[in-house]
Amino acid sequence: RKEVEQDPGPFNVPEGATVAFNCTYSNSASQSFFWYRQDCRKEPKLLMSVYSSGNEDGRFTAQLNRASQYISLLIRDSKLSDSATYLCVVNSPGSARQLTFGSGTQLTVLP
Amino acid sequence: EAGVAQSPRYKIIEKRQSVAFWCNPISGHATLYWYQQILGQGPKLLIQFQNNGVVDDSQLPKDRFSAERLKGVDSTLKIQPAKLEDSAVYLCASSLGAGDPYQETQYFGPGTRLLVL
Secondary structure, three states: OOOEEEOOOOEEEEOOOOEEEEEEEOOOOOOOEEEEEEOOOOOEEEEEEOOOOOEEEOOEEEEEEOOOOEEEEEEOOOOHHHOEEEEEEEEOOOOOOOEEEOOOEEEEEEO | OOOOEEEOOEEEEOOOOOEEEEEEOOOOOOEEEEEEEOOOOOOEEEEEEEOOEEEEOOOOOOOOEEEEOOOOOOEEEEEOOOOHHHOEEEEEEEEOOOOOHHHOOOEEOOOEEEEEO
């Protein structure tokens, strides 16, 4: 089983749509969770951290369910500029700073 | 603030040749990482430095890969000899290396795209 699993997509959605991505992780001892965004042929960039209480940043909402070892990202009112690959990231077993990346979910927002 | 710098941006070599990548992290960042990203996959950590010491190199194929960060600032990653399966993007990242390690942001450089023929 992969440490971090994501649906690879692709997700093709119209502008203005709401889209949700899910991710599961295998190590119940993981303590930090993130979503990174990676544009085509660019480097990954931190989109947001994910907290147990859930957190929101504008049109983006992240949720964490520790019992199910499940992380989600919701994007409301999708924009063309949201087209990218979204990487689910969890700290590696036994290390706070080391990160394990999922393979990413590709999103294309269509006009 | 200047970001993480990497060079070269692209490299094409033949198998069995050697290649080196260079990374200059964000000023003041103590922790430096090298990742390998194969097409269609997420980045995979190869090695982590804290200042000029290696924290973890358990996923570095040491028979052909080597890395150093001699003065605790910039770093080089070398592959010798290269194999076809080494074709990937090599990403360097840095982080502050202080404070809450569980909420530390890693900042990535633009990467070096390596093609081994």
